[in-house]
Amino acid sequence: MHAIAFRRRAADRATKVLFALCAFAVVLPLFLILFDLLWKGARELKWTLVTDLPHPVGEPGGGIANGILGTLTIAGLAMAGGIPLGVMSGIYLAEYGRGKFASAVRFSVDMLAGVPSIILGIFGYVLWVLPMKRFSAWAAASALAMIFIPTVVRTTEEMLKTVPVSVREGALALGIERWKTTLFITVRTASAGILTGILLAMARIIGETAPLLFTALGNQFWQTGLDQPIAAIPLQVFNYAISPYDDWHDKAWAGALVLIGMVLVISTAARYIARVKK
Amino acid sequence: MDNALQVKDLCAWFGEHQVLKNITMDIRRNSVTSVMGPSGCGKSTFIRCLNRMHDLTPGFRVSGEVFFDGRNIYTDRIDPVLLRRKVGMVFQQPNPFPRMSVFENVAVGLKFNGKKRSRSEMADVVEKSLRMAALWDELSDHLDRPGTSLSGGQQQRLCIARALAVEPEILLMDEPCSALDPTSSARIEDLIEDLSDKYTIVVVTHNMQQAGRISDSVAFFLLGELIEMDTAAKIFTNPADKRTEEYITGRFG
Ligand SMILES: Nc1ncnc2c1ncn2[C@@H]1O[C@H](COP(=O)(O)OP(=O)(O)OP(=O)(O)O)[C@@H](O)[C@H]1O
Numbered sequence: 139m140h141a142i143a144f145r146r147r148a149a150d151r152a153t154k155v156l157f158a159l160c161a162f163a164v165v166l167p168l169f170l171i172l173f174d175l176l177w178k179g180a181r182e183l184k185w186t187l188v189t190d191l192p193h194p195v196g197e198p199g200g201g202i203a204n205g206i207l208g209t210l211t212i213a214g215l216a217m218a219g220g221i222p223l224g225v226m227s228g229i230y231l232a233e234y235g236r237g238k239f240a241s242a243v244r245f246s247v248d249m250l251a252g253v254p255s256i257i258l259g260i261f262g263y264v265l266w267v268l269p270m271k272r273f274s275a276w277a278a279a280s281a282l283a284m285i286f287i288p289t290v291v292r293t294t295e296e297m298l299k300t301v302p303v304s305v306r307e308g309a310l311a312l313g314i315e316r317w318k319t320t321l322f323i324t325v326r327t328a329s330a331g332i333l334t335g336i337l338l339a340m341a342r343i344i345g346e347t348a349p350l351l352f353t354a355l356g357n358q359f360w361q362t363g364l365d366q367p368i369a370a371i372p373l374q375v376f377n378y379a380i381s382p383y384d385d386w387h388d389k390a391w392a393g394a395l396v397l398i399g400m401v402l403v404i405s406t407a408a409r410y411i412a413r414v415k416k
Numbered sequence: 417m418d419n420a421l422q423v424k425d426l427c428a429w430f431g432e433h434q435v436l437k438n439i440t441m442d443i444r445r446n447s448v449t450s451v452m453g454p455s456g457c458g459k460s461t462f463i464r465c466l467n468r469m470h471d472l473t474p475g476f477r478v479s480g481e482v483f484f485d486g487r488n489i490y491t492d493r494i495d496p497v498l499l500r501r502k503v504g505m506v507f508q509q510p511n512p513f514p515r516m517s518v519f520e521n522v523a524v525g526l527k528f529n530g531k532k533r534s535r536s537e538m539a540d541v542v543e544k545s546l547r548m549a550a551l552w553d554e555l556s557d558h559l560d561r562p563g564t565s566l567s568g569g570q571q572q573r574l575c576i577a578r579a580l581a582v583e584p585e586i587l588l589m590d591e592p593c594s595a596l597d598p599t600s601s602a603r604i605e606d607l608i609e610d611l612s613d614k615y616t617i618v619v620v621t622h623n624m625q626q627a628g629r630i631s632d633s634v635a636f637f638l639l640g641e642l643i644e645m646d647t648a649a650k651i652f653t654n655p656a657d658k659r660t661e662e663y664i665t666g667r668f669g
């Protein structure tokens with residue numbers, strides 16, 4: 139009797155430890171990456187990193203200020219178009235999407251979400267760069283919007299579906315029109331979740347590199363217009379990292395550190411909103 | 417007699433499944449009508465027909481007539497939105513709007529119904545509605561609390577206040593007390609009695625004592641049919657139909 143109980147408890151314990159080890163193995167890379175970045179990026183992590191333009195090879199100092207601005211510009215443009223489009227499509231799917239057209243949209247959005255990002259970059263190149271005959275922020279933003287939008291559409295839809303039918307019925311029973319119920323009651327009820335989805339999608343596009351290679355191109359100086367080549371942190375990290383110079387390698391680490399810092403801040407904000415505003 | 421609602425030969429289907437069969441009843445103005453019957457007999461379906469809450473349910477279909485103010489709500493070009501402002505509804509589960517304060521919950525119907533109102537007019541309506549729902553004394557200092565942070569009984573009274581704020585003529589209540597403890601449910605009962613001077617109330621209930629205390633008339637439903645409708649006294653002491661008697665004496669249902 140005792141032996142059986144003991145064996146059962148041992149088995150319980152062993153499975154628990156096994157699962158915990160797996161979970162640990164999953165989060166381990168994140169901490170290794172953070173530690174490694176801090177270790178190697180710390181040397182170049184000075185104030186000038188975020189205030190100065192890049193310096194030529196061999197000249198010490200210099201920063202990635204133009205890349206930070208460029209990344210924010212491109213992401214901002216992608217979001218300015220992507221949020222209204224994505225949220226409204228999500229509303230359509232959740233509130234009105236019963237027919238064949240909606241199923242087709244849902245399927246296409248999932249397909250789009252699965253398209254490798256480099257292909258979206260080539261698409262941006264064909265759509266913008268070739269006809270305009272130059273690389274530009276517009277081209278980069280539209281490539282990133284195609285990564286941004288599917289996530290926003292599906293999270294908006296999912297979040298609206300978690301709003302109980304009783305909330306919609308309560309509003310309709312007060313004689314509130316359906317469109318107002320949708321926009322001002324249902325969407326408001328789900329707004330924290332929708333915002334979280336938007337932030338997570340933003341964190342995702344900020345680090346995208348491949349689509350920018352074909353669209354933004356990069357720029358050593360301050361951007362001069364949205365129809366001009368534009369710098370971005372991931373591009374700078376990429377260029378510094380593949381260069382043969384040691385001080386540029388250091389800058390690549392520092393740039394990566396800034397990038398992951400931004401992503402962490404946004405993801406943390408998203409988690410905070412999801413938790414607190416429920 | 418002055419009728420608030422007249423239902424004639426109302427039938428209702430979910431897909432192929434007929435849920436209401438030829439319901440005919442008159443609902444007197446400023447009276448309390450209880451709808452009773454075993455689970456699944458179509459009580460909710462019936463009262464939701466009275467303010468067209470089924471409009472968005474796929475596969476739902478009605479036939480027959482429901483007259484409100486002399487007009488058939490299903491044919492005479494009635495705007496369901498306007499109808500629902502006149503025929504309010506309180507649901508079985510309290511459903512205050514999440515992420516809205518007590519004040520906003522009560523004001524929301526007015527806010528979205530087109531007419532512009534000043535902040536102070538709004539505050540007056542909110543106070544009046546909360547008073548009618550016997551909630552003002554408890555909550556006058558907590559109007560900015562989230563509606564969902566109230567107790568179940570308070571939430572249900574908040575939903576009643578919310579419905580009253582748009583000044584309906586008829587109030588439909590689908591088992592408003594079923595999720596509540598006896599004290600809260602007694603308060604709602606008092607409330608219904610108070611409101612019955614000014615409003616026409618149709619209330620679904622499983623509680624016979626309650627129905628006996630509050631109703632002017634009781635309608636007994638069985639399997640989608642209206643078996644009989646009469647004064648509470650008559651239904652509970654001397655029902656005309658054997659099935660009603662079996663139900664109220666607890667022999668089935
Ligand atoms: N949305 C729906 N789709 C399909 N069938 C439904 C739907 N709503 C209700 N029904 C069916 O209609 C019948 C009557 O349901 P209804 O909710 O009106 O009963 P009820 O008398 O209110 O029961 P209860 O006392 O349990 O609330 C049931 O057989 C139910 O399965």
Ligand SMILES: [Mg+2]
Pocket residue numbers: 459460461590
């Ligand atoms: Mg019911």
